[in-house]
Amino acid sequence: MGGSSSSEQVAETETPSFFTQEELNKLKSDFDTGGVEKVKPLIEKKVTDLDKTELNIAVTGESGTGKSCFINAMRGLRSDDPGAAEVGTTETTKEPTGYPHPTLPHVHYWDLPGTGSPEFRAARYLTEMKFKRYDFFIIISACRFKENDVKLAKEIKRLGKKFYFVRSKIDFDLYNTRNEKGVFNEKEELEKIRSDCVRKLAEAGFPDSPVFLISSFEPKHFDFIQLNEGLEGDLNNVKKRIFVLALPNLSVEIVQKKSKILRKLIWMFATLSGGMGAVPIPGVSLACDISILIGAIVSFRKCLGLDDASLQRLANRAGKPVEELKATVKAPLLEEITIDAIVRFGWGAAVVTVSALEFALDFVPVIGSIFGAGSSFLMTYKILSAALKDLTENAERVVKVAFETD
Template sequence: SAAFFHLRSNMEQIKQQIRDLTKSDPAAAARKINQYLEQIDDMQLNIGITGETGSGKSSFVNAFRGIKNKDQQAAPVGVREKSKAVGPYFHPNYPNVILWDLPGIGSTTWPTDEYVNKIKFDTFDFFIIASDTPFRVNDMKLAKEIQKMGKRFYFVRTKIDQTLTNEEENEGNFNAERTLAVIRKRCIQGLREQGFEDPPVFLLSNNEWQQHDFPRLHETFRRELFDLKKYALLCVMAAIHLEVTNNKKEAYKDGIKYYGAVSALGAAVPIPGLSVAFDIGMIVKAVKEYVTGFGLHASSLHRLATSTGVPYDDLSFSIQSVLAKGEVTGDVILKLLTQLGSTSVLLATEEWTRFIPFLGIPIASALSFTATHRALNFFLDELASEANKVYRQALGLNRT
């Protein structure tokens, strides 16, 4: 439906404002984020309810809101995935919490491999994975995609009343609490085996709102709502910073061809040692430009520390690259090139091939271009990664 792909206008305005600030002054963007965090209660939290078809997603959307399936405000239950209304469904107790009843993964209309892109997962702030079995392959795929985006989820095991009824019929010595404990342990263990620490798991029935883990789910959500909104906003801002950084990186990559061409010209001059010194000097110049452009020099870090309240030493400590930790000099670059191995071999080979009659200069020029191009690409990727890591540290996401 049209509503499904509608992006929230207020959040889009916030994102655009932060995006514009991030391009010119990341510290100012971080300061603006802190202002929004002070108004977190007014922020929307869009929750995607996902899982396989038939897992009880629609009934859960209703039960979580305290609405019966036959009520006028209820999400349609038992309709075809292609024609179902996905939302928005507003929570009566939380005006800014919006539930979206997403189509089931793995159906012919929503195949597993295309699901995340077709659903546009990145437009949701938080997820609840609904499953009526201990754990399915598609449940794990959803969890991993959500984790990859840096977002959070609850795992809800639905139809637990039916499971207990079946177990009681098949077990001679049935104990409901023991059975629930075993099911919960299996769900948690399945998630932990895939790398999820302390996954929030809830066992419930969409028909029994006051039993099993439904009360605990409501209490957990109420307690964590502020942090969920805060985390969602910070993740959006980190994603914007990543987007801006990647755009800068692509612009710098275009310039690498220029540096490579100039390096090739330098290799054409048959003076011993000149070409390598020329290459190193150009690399130093380019790397200094990257450090400044990505906001990794001391003055930028001090501004970011002041804007976010995160100590400068914490931001500085999160940087691992020697290119951003101190002054970029020819000696530093030479040492790093030696560690790169193949690049240093190219530079060394270039130096002596220049003196081969006739073919030496063209070969040296090609080697010089390749070595400079390879080195700058490596350093550029490293510094772009450091810039995003520092910004996540400033937002508090590295500690979350």
């Protein structure tokens, strides 16, 4: 691919992709006839809808394949963390069990009852499991993919939804191979397992289905990250947003993906910040709606894993004292977010020197500068941009310390 101009790069990062073209046209039309006040309700509804977006992921397979461990790993939890799925118990339930994400309650992972019975009927199973509820299915096997896994995949495909084959407990496979053979080539052994799975699935009628080899206890290794990238790539913009924000912070790249998504929300918060409730920031002549500003920063902090509960979960996962992770985060990011904290961190200082012209060049190209550079909009936009930058940099440092990466 060739290079892009700077304006093209800005457009790529700033385009508000949560809106359809029809919605963008309506925003422009409403602004032309009624100004900012007329478009505020539309943007407020969009922010609310995004916050309420549901994502339901079904995890199925035979009992004992590691479904509970996988669900915990996807939520960044260990089995002894509050809210974790119970691990190692005999499966007796015949109903789906939903596990909400610890910080995004509209994201659910559903542990579906085992598919291992001889009388298994895929069509009846999916009806009983409320098939339409789920955005996609993850079919987990701890050895080879069984006949019931294939039956289920065929029925899911017939009904028009996505599914993914996951081969779990790869760490145990390698452990057993090491005990049996002593020295061996790990890469070759993994390729052997993968090839065997792919071949058997092809024989069953799935010649192009990838197989993800994972260990729920080692999510930074094997295909765990590749699986998440595959899931992300098959979701639409709105669902993709919530899926990425729900990912555990396993790498700097995940933090950066989250930051990019959050940046696309800033102009919406900025538009809502004008009018009633606008209060000057101490030391700055411009004003904004303080509740919107603080609420957005608190939300950004939680999404980037810098709130107390998220840091504790990451510390548990990484086997590090939580104080070691917190020591890498600059105050007042760990404190209550207040106007005083915003002033102390200097997020509003640069606003005074930013002209309307400079701002327009940095604004959302799809909308253009229809919202102008009103003081409340400008203030909120610049403060949130500065806050997100600092939060992102701190989240990246935390991940590096947690997993001892450069």
